[in-house]
Amino acid sequence: MVVPTSRVGVQNAQQERIMAVPKRKMSKSKSRSRKASAWRVGRTARSTCPNCGASKRPHRACGNCGWYAGRQAIEVD
């Protein structure tokens, strides 16, 4: 029986293809903790106020002294 060489090549490739298979079942807690990580809230970005040196969020007026963009942006008691 004559089989086209291209076909034989495809057949051999299918037979010799070996997939990587996990050795053990992944535990519920392991997979659930991985899936839960998508919901985790990240740490808020912090920067330092150039006027008073207090910790503040970037691109926001300083909550301690009201300084933003080199001027008194908001009134703070």
Ligand SMILES: [Zn+2]
């Ligand atoms: Zn400040």
